[in-house]
Amino acid sequence: MKAVVFKGIGNIALEQVQDPTIQDAQDAIVRITMSTICGTDLHMIRGSMTGMESGTILGHEGVGIVEAVGQQVKTIKVGDRVIVPSTIACGTCDYCKRKLYSQCDYYTHNDSDTNTAFYGGPKKSGPFNGMQAEKVRVPFADVGLVVIPPDVNDNQVILLSDILPTAYMGVEMADPQPADTVAVFGCGPVGQLVILVLKKWGIKTIFAVDNIPSRLDMAHKQGAHIVNFDEHDPVSLLKKLTHGKGPDKIIDAVGVDAEHPHYPWAASGNQQEQWLVGNAPWQALEWEVEAVCKAGTISIIGVYPGQSHIFPIGTAMGKNLIIRMGNCNHRAYIPQLLEWVHNKEIDLTSFITQTVAFDKVIDAYKHFDKREDNWLKVALLVQS
Secondary structure (H helix, E strand, O other): OEEEEEEEOOEEEEEEOOOOOOOOOOOEEEEEEEEEEOHHHHHHHHOOOOOOOOOOEOOOOEEEEEEEEOOOOOOOOOOOEEEEOOEOOOOOOHHHHOOOHHHOHHHHOOOOOOOOOEEOOOHHHOOEOOOOEOEEEEOOHHHHOEEOOOOOOHHHHHHHOOHHHHHHHHHHHHOOOOOOEEEEEOOOHHHHHHHHHHHHOOOOEEEEEEOOHHHHHHHHHOOOEEEEOOOOOHHHHHHHHOOOOOOOEEEEOOOOOOOOOOOOOOOOOOOOOOOOOOOOOOHHHHHHHHHOOOOOEEEEOOOOOOOOOOOOHHHHHHOOOEEEEOOOOHHHHHHHHHHHHHOOOOOOHHHOOEEEEHHHHHHHHHHHHOOOOOOOOEEEEOOO
């Protein structure tokens, strides 16, 4: 089969690899029909998330059709169209029973140095081969797959594999109330869906912080007040817009590849080199702690890898802040979000700004990495 293979930092390739096989009685094999490119993939290619093994297949978002199941799989059958949640969990440990799937004890074993298990990630996350491939092996298929209703197409549900549940969890952790002001740092795909969820929750006053004009424009069209940090100090402007108080809640959809203001390519959205690591890995966190109101809440869903050790704890403590964060427990949220889609309460198709044939995936990665206009979220047509 064809798959996107990590070869080393700054080096990926579309290659022929062996098909996956059933390795455990609870496995399933899924023929991927649609996958995506995600910002987390870029963290690994850029080297800002370490520990990737050469030969790992990338991609942690996918939908497809079940081709085979192990003998102990009970609820999934061959021919089912399915969403594959990005994180992998057993479904039966104490954490999974509490719907904390990203902390599944089968994989983390109470080891603080072990990452959440997910597809296409570093060695400490499995490693598990990912879904930028024609097929994928899914462990614990009964909890690791969600069946798609027959009248819902791939475009409508592909974002439920990872980024919509992640956005929802970010809002849930922030727990905004109707009268709260909420600032969303980062207007990439997850940030845009955070805004969508906030509006679904009835939040009226939303600020969107970024420096890419096309992304800020999309946030504005969703009804957010935009803050371009290349044009204004975001801390000062957010406090001014909230009458000196600061936002009640802040949601970090940025992560470790943040940029300082006035980076040379920021105004145009086009950088000259490929796979550049963000030059300000703690910038978003610093701004957020400074900007949020006293006794406010910061919810962090942007990716910060294990080697991240810097946080403005003194300022946060002095302001009595609530800090909540974590990897998404995807399987906990997908059923409700799928119901939203099925009932036409939300439409996710407009957030897919590029749909690319699988044989063009490497070129698509390069456009996405440069944050070019109209390359917000890339869907990959893997197979029909």
